[in-house]
Amino acid sequence: MSKTITIEPITRIEGHGKITLMLDDNGKIDNALFQVTQFRGFEKLSEGRRFREMPSLMARVCGICPVAHLLAGAKACDEILAVKVPETGLLIRQAINLGQIIQSHALSFFYLSVPDMVVGFDANPMDRNILGVLKKNPQMASDGIRLRKFGQSIIELLAGRRVHPAAIIAGGVSDPCSSEVRDKILADIPEMMRIVQRNLDWYKQKLNQNGSSSLRVSPFVEEIRSFANMKSLFMGLVNDDGELDFYDGKIRFVDSSRKIVADKLEPADYQNYIAEHVEKWTYLKFPYYKPMGYPKGMYRVGPLARLNVIDRCGTPQADLELSEFRGLSSGAVLSSFYYHHARLIEILYSLEKLEQLLAEPAFTSTKTRATAGPNNLEGVGMAEAPRGTLIHHYKVNEHGVMQWANLIIASGHNNMAMNYGIMQVARHFVKGEKIEEGMLNRVEAVIRAFDPCLSCSTHAAGKMPLKIELARPDGEIVHTLTQG
């Protein structure tokens, strides 16, 4: 008898999604679909608005990573103004973005994913949260909270407020940074470095069973093997020196052996190398690498992809960790379980990079923006959001009124990979007559590893109910699991 299992909503992720698992007559997974159930329509509602509203308007796409949207939007507007942003404006924009990477990665790792690792994938869902972590490993929970708070405080200090700051505008940033604010941020960096290093050590030790380098004895060997562990392309921004760069650079694609497939691609030409496929059963489109077609052109973005595409991070501690990370695989690191590992390395990089930026004499200069009217009718802005490459593309009329917008949001790039991922993990874990909650938690956990921002909303706290139903093809419910 074939059955359908629905997981809706998926818990401990940002936004609302639904997973549908279809079982065949033998109880084996026949098909798995990852569906995004909300429609937002930001591209349409921007039409007719002043282009200068766009960074702030589009930032409302996401309450977790509004800074990335502000940056991509502001960069698209810079193109429309046809101006060069002053050095101080660039430095402040980059520092705000690093603050966001730190806070968002801390949220994803410590609040959303660590509960599975510390409390256990099969533990009682009531304990599988940050409070459960607090009981089992208080230091780790407080580290996560401290790190996230630090990231948010950077955004607040440099951009005015933690969520949806208005300081990042077309042409630069609206306010300069005082030396007092700079020193305040600098003073906290050593403590944050210790926190990240401590948790990176914990993660590596936990994964490798107290120092053993063999993956086979890792407590998470099954998850590592089945969490979207597959061949795919990887995409990310890389600067002129081949280093990690969240703010600027050119696009690079590598394949699963880390061989460069395409390099130095201009953000403005994204339509030449990225196309989007539409499926009827989800509101999330399926971007793919255009020259290879759909679905062969599947690629991944985000922390794992970024570390796979770059030559080096460009900061000493992060580069040391990167060389160890590279040892996980002879080519690109393929298992999406390692998104967590990559996330921690990126926090380390962000702290080191932040220290470098703040040390620049121009950081506290007062010339932070360039002013102009609309000089171009089109602009593309690209930036690395915590979850991956974010693309904003705007077209305006000669008076600067928006005519058309296209956004490709990081979670969208990973859509195809997430779908393959849940199929793989469901086939690996969901077996037998009775479906255990822990099995389905792993199906959710693979989505969590990608840290998708589905509706891009602030669902960071609170209890989310989870209901899983097994239904016959005629709709009769044969088994129900409820959580929350």
Next chain:
Amino acid sequence: MSSTVKIKTLTIDDRQVGAREDQTILEVARENGIKIPTLCYLKGLSPYGGCRMCIVEVAGSNKLLPSCMTAVEEGMVVSTQTEKIKKYRKSLLELYFSERNHVCSVCATNGYCELQSMAQKVEMTHVHFPYMYPHLEVDATHERFVLDHNRCIACTRCVRVCDEIEGAHTLDIKDRGINVRIITDLDQPWGESDTCTQCGKCVHVCPTGALIERGKSVGEMSKRKQLLPYLTKMREAHK
């Protein structure tokens, strides 16, 4: 003051006040430190009575009256802050917000807007009417200014200042009720107006983000509220 002007006495919020016969309830109330909220009224321009925020109760009348348009009368008993009035003012504000697309978070006047601060003042927490989400244009054709119909409350301050102070009468209104629109000249794009002197008075008297200077990003457009009182004072001094 002319010697022929008569003095009237009346009661506003249980206070005995004296007024010239040519004064309105609003003027007298403000002279005596009694606060009545307004949106379309602006000292220095002729009263319009359009926003209805200044409504008051007058004993003996079963209607709520706009205090900016109602002349004082001998023995009048006026209440400005009854529960009924407060409820009506809040509902009126909710109607303003529901009628067009006032999205404060991405507005250039966020933090400087009179509509926004009024909503905070009357503790408006929700809009209980369905939003209409009309499709309205942004006229960005002018070299220096932008007219965003989405954020207009049709208070006509801009129309009056353009006519009465600048003397250009570039701005006017067309249609009625919910369809009312601010127009420039003969309903043509502002950038094509032959009569606009580019003085910017309309921008600075506008209570919302409907009229702003070009190039302003979110929260950057503060209005020079002292512009009109200053102009009026200087004109009177040079008469």
